[in-house]
Amino acid sequence: MAIAGTQTYKGNSIANMDPKSIDDLVAASQEKWIARNKATNLLSDLTRYVAAAELFAKHKKTFEGGLDWCFNVMVASDNTGNGTAKFVKLFEEDALNRKDVIVKGKVSPCFLQAGYYYDLREPQLNSGTDVQLVRFVWEQMELMYQSFFDKIETTFWGSPTYKADLSTIPAGIGYWLQRQANGSGTHGAGTHPNGGFDGMDPVLPNSSSDSTTAACPRAGIASSTYARWANWAAQYAAVTKADLIKKMRFAVRDTDFKSPLHISEPKLGTGRAIYCNKATISEMEDILEAQNMNLGNDLASKDGKTIFKGNPVEYVPYLNGDATDPVYMIDWGTMCLGVLAGWDKKVSAPETVSGQHNTRRVFMDASLNFVCTNLRNQAVLAKASA
Numbered sequence: 001m002a003i004a005g006t007q008t009y010k011g012n013s014i015a016n017m018d019p020k021s022i023d024d025l026v027a028a029s030q031e032k033w034i035a036r037n038k039a040t041n042l043l044s045d046l047t048r049y050v051a052a053a054e055l056f057a058k059h060k061k062t063f064e065g066g067l068d069w070c071f072n073v074m075v076a077s078d079n080t081g082n083g084t085a086k087f088v089k090l091f092e093e094d095a096l097n098r099k100d101v102i103v104k105g106k107v108s109p110c111f112l113q114a115g116y117y118y119d120l121r122e123p124q125l126n127s128g129t130d131v132q133l134v135r136f137v138w139e140q141m142e143l144m145y146q147s148f149f150d151k152i153e154t155t156f157w158g159s160p161t162y163k164a165d166l167s168t169i170p171a172g173i174g175y176w177l178q179r180q181a182n183g184s185g186t187h188g189a190g191t192h193p194n195g196g197f198d199g200m201d202p203v204l205p206n207s208s209s210d211s212t213t214a215a216c217p218r219a220g221i222a223s224s225t226y227a228r229w230a231n232w233a234a235q236y237a238a239v240t241k242a243d244l245i246k247k248m249r250f251a252v253r254d255t256d257f258k259s260p261l262h263i264s265e266p267k268l269g270t271g272r273a274i275y276c277n278k279a280t281i282s283e284m285e286d287i288l289e290a291q292n293m294n295l296g297n298d299l300a301s302k303d304g305k306t307i308f309k310g311n312p313v314e315y316v317p318y319l320n321g322d323a324t325d326p327v328y329m330i331d332w333g334t335m336c337l338g339v340l341a342g343w344d345k346k347v348s349a350p351e352t353v354s355g356q357h358n359t360r361r362v363f364m365d366a367s368l369n370f371v372c373t374n375l376r377n378q379a380v381l382a383k384a385s386a
Contacts, residue, residue: 023350023360046317050275051156052149055337059269061371064341069107071219071266071373075226103226105219109340109367110170114148116140117353117361144364148345156337156370157318163216164207170369173328175202176218176335177380180233189384195234195247195254197376200224218375232329232379239283244327244381245308248274251329251379252309266373268336272311275328277319281306284313326382334374340367 063069084096118125124136159174160166178199184190187198200223201215215224223230232251236244276284284306306313311329319326343366350360372378 027349046153048315048317049149049153050314050316050318052152054273055152055156058271059332059336060339060344061268061336062339062341062344063109067108069109069338069369069371071105072102073105073221073226073229073373074101075103075221075228103221105221105373107171107219107338107369107371108167109338109343109369110168112148112151112170112366112368113363114144114151115361115363116144117359118350119356120358120360140362144362148364148366153318157316159202160204162207163204163214166216171218172370173330175216176370176372176375177231177328177378178202178233179324179326179380179382179385180235182235182384189235192234195232195250195379195381197228197230197232197254199231199233199375199378199380218372223375229375231375234379234381235384236381237383239280239287239325241287244280245287247381248308248327248329251381255329255331255377255379257376265334267333268371268373269332271332273330273332274308274311274313275316275319275330276313277322277325278315278317279320280325280327281313281315322382324382324385326380329379329381331374331377334377335370335372338369338371343367 084099118136118140120126122136125133155170156172157174158172160169160171178201180192180195180198181188182190187196187200192198201217203213204216205211205213215222217223218229221229232255234247234251236247238244288306346365348363348365350362353359353361
């Protein structure tokens with residue numbers, strides 16, 4: 001029932017609006033879209049955007065100023081700290097030798113850009129009402145955000161292809177968490193069948209035109225020099241309690257470091273979680289159902305409810321394409337999405353395209369990278385690669 005004296009707003013005509021007014025309305029519509037936090041249409045085969053959703057909502061840290069994000073890591077070749085502690089005799093002459101055990105890790109932001117453009121002569125901008133224009137802008141915004149989050153998802157679960165890419169493409173989880181090598185080398189599955197700190201320096205070809213490979217130290221710290229700057233890794237053959245689950249238990253124990261010192265370590269966030277593909281989590285759910293007797297009438301009572309050591313196990317659709325069925329065990333206290341202050345999905349006002357005076361373009365920019373300050377808290381398990 002309509003209230004007397006009111007009517008449904010149908011919008012003002014935009015047929016006679018000048019270009020500046022249209023641009024202003026586009027800019028205002030963008031701000032309204034962002035303020036409403038309107039959900040992005042997922043125009044993709046992926047049913048979930050796990051990294052995009054969790055990183056920006058839960059595991060994002062804003063860094064103020066500067067182009068390089070630095071952190072200190074205390075490393076040494078043994079467990080003695082600076083090596084000065086010792087038992088002495090009465091009246092023994094003092095003798096101290098200084099050992100520098102602090103190295104600096106450094107991560108630089110990369111620059112992600114998305115956008116859309118429109119022509120002032122398009123039918124949607126020259127007929128109907130301003131409501132129609134708002135809808136047009138929102139559609140373009142959704143498509144732009146979809147492209148942005150799709151790039152975040154694929155980048156986080158992957159790794160730069162070439163060493164030359166590291167200056168422009170963020171280092172994803174496939175770069176930070178290195179897998180255990182095949183064979184019986186120093187850091188191979190044959191040497192450490194139950195896993196260990198075998199995630200050493202990534203090795204990448206120099207560029208698309210130079211296939212020569214080179215070690216690419218994470219955050220500028222070489223695992224070949226500092227062996228403790230390495231992630232835990234293991235290979236498994238089957239999702240069973242005797243194989244994968246047992247090794248996951250080893251991983252939790254091996255990465256649960258408790259320092260005797262009350263020092264402030266770089267904390268990027270909180271919580272831990274486990275991430276895997278559909279085949280792996282489905283088999284985990286089968287194990288979970290098999291050990292629970294009171295399942296009721298639900299044929300899939302444990303779907304989406306898998307927990308390991310109190311940490312959630314999350315399904316990542318993007319990992320379905322990985323034949324090695326990786327399982328990432330991430331400590332979000334020492335890993336995050338780093339974003340430069342003032343450059344978190346920054347949307348520009350419409351600007352005129354050079355040489356096309358009736359065409360406007362809008363950009364969204366972000367300065368970001370993925371950061372890990374303690375590789376020893378991270379683990380990855382995967383089947384042997386070909």
